[in-house]
Amino acid sequence: MTAIWVDGQAIATLPVQDRGLAYGDGLFETIRVQQGQMPLLSFHRQRLTEGCQRLRLAADIELIITELLGHARLLGEGVLKLIITRGDGLRGYAMPQAAMVRRIVQTAALPAYPAQNAEQGIALFDCQTRLARQPLLAGLKHLNRLEQVLARSEWDDPAYAEGLLCDEQGDVIEGVFSNLFIVQQGSLITPDLSQSGVAGVMRAALLQAAAQQGFAVQVATVSRAQLLAADEVFCCNSLYGVWPVRALCDRTWPVGPVTRKIQALAQGLMVGSCEA
Template identity: 50%
Template structure:
């Protein structure tokens, strides 16, 4: 683990990330220190920094630190955490900010391959997402809603839970973004009021455009998901998981989802080779 570029495993107790969740993070996959899908990871990190008025680290510096912490691992999970750094008590942002930058890596634990191949069973979560447009889309450090939602079940047969906002609109999974297919078109929740705009979500949107698949960001209701021809969830570590079962509804084939999975595999392989 590197903290502001130096080996370490602790931060100042007055750090605003610890005190207020004042910061953001990204989680990604790396092979021997080379991050996959870095284009989308970097775009999202830079956008979130701008939204939170955090100084964005130099891209080359981050890549060098990822290579340092994960360079000996054939496959690793890399986490980048940025906070507003240490400050005096009180919520007000300090006039000057010396950000804290944490880059760490762990060996890949993996997910069962059958989740991508045969699809997953998911459930609805009771925990609702608060509507706060100011933080919509940002992968900030305040993730207690997701913690409570993911703690609602312990059945290993359930791979993910889908979350609604306070109005009952479908937003995302506890750790993933959601897409549905209807009439050959791709739909994904509009994230202008809450939720995380993930790097894999951005990648899928680009893949769909490349394949000529129409995409719309809309407000989805639970009945829209249950009536979909196909549905899938995605994140940067899991890739794309087709939905097999939800609330009594079953899906047995995912032709459009398979096209996106193949396109994702192609660019992941190209990314690993190129870097």
């Protein structure tokens, strides 16, 4: 069962003039809720704040966080999806001077991912869709997601739990709804997202937590050759934690020891206490 709130009211519709619809002029967050809490809230807040700055969205972050805390308590277990938009617009791209940011919250159950994804690892579909390079938008979880829609439409074979996305230069960026790490001689490397991609909350949390655990972690350009030569590969997001990658095209990997350690770390991050 889904509950929906728009600007704090229990309504399920929004005006057609909303700039989120017209231009994708807004941001979203997908937040896992456990035992009424959002263990990764501080990372969601950080990304949302940065997104608002970069898109010049005058959102009341404190109000949003307060509402999310209330919704999470009511929900107990599941997912909160937050969308914020620049509100209603007149005709034209110019940001309205007195734009009223609109906030939309939807609840959902946690997606029912097969347990084997986490246990035995997944096969990545090799997407042909290439991500464009746009430093002004890279990293943000904004509402312009046609690239992901097209990429996700490339396969419907459930044998592939995720798809690999590269940029137009052929470098590795991310999964369609996950971030990616490779393990190289015990070091963790995740692709640089300054030109393309969504900087996931679990990626940020793992970068921090893995470094604290003594792992060498690095954000860098990752070529396709480097990915294929990696000792281990895994993907992550804030809903499922870590999935080992066991296959891409005809390359296969066993589930490696570093991946298992990071997977356990992710599990811990998803059940921590609320740290807003």
